[in-house]
Amino acid sequence: MDRQQIEEMIDIAVRQLDFSYTPYSGFKVGAALMTKQGKIYGGCNIENAAYGPTNCAERTAFFKAVSEGVREFRAICIVGGKDGVLTDYAAPCGVCRQVMMEFCDPETFQVILATGKDHYDVFTLKELLPLGFGPANLD
Numbered sequence: 268m269d270r271q272q273i274e275e276m277i278d279i280a281v282r283q284l285d286f287s288y289t290p291y292s293g294f295k296v297g298a299a300l301m302t303k304q305g306k307i308y309g310g311c312n313i314e315n316a317a318y319g320p321t322n323c324a325e326r327t328a329f330f331k332a333v334s335e336g337v338r339e340f341r342a343i344c345i346v347g348g349k350d351g352v353l354t355d356y357a358a359p360c361g362v363c364r365q366v367m368m369e370f371c372d373p374e375t376f377q378v379i380l381a382t383g384k385d386h387y388d389v390f391t392l393k394e395l396l397p398l399g400f401g402p403a404n405l406d
């Protein structure tokens with residue numbers, strides 16, 4: 268992943284903040300998920316009055332891609348903050364890390380956390396989910 272690709276993903280993730288539906292928390296999250304073929308799927312968080320059905324931005328992006336037949340991914344970029352103000356990294360929740368584990372190689376899949384194009388860090392899924400349980404455990 269070169270700097271230009273990372274900046275493009277940050278741009279797309281930030282644009283997703285406009286679609287984030289957060290009448291309850293006001294915490295807006297945007298994601299940009301890159302497939303192994305280089306296509307980028309955006310995602311935003313979608314809240315619900317019953318709270319539990321809320322879908323995180325990362326899972327929205329994954330489910331959009333998987334529902335179109337894509338199962339191989341290179342990286343995801345995540346941005347977020349209260350009222351869409353990006354002061355800190357918005358790290359993925361445990362459920363989203365587990366969804367990543369289902370479709371991604373933890374050694375190589377990259378998770379880009381950003382507050383803007385000039386401030387980001389890149390982690391592997393393995394760094395965020397050490398000793399993760401995945402499909403290989405059921406072989």
Ligand code: THU
Pocket residue numbers: 289292294295296311312313314321322323324325358359360363
């Ligand atoms: N949220 C995400 O979209 N991704 C995460 O990984 C963490 C949390 C959303 C869910 C909810 O709409 C809001 O942030 C506050 O939890």
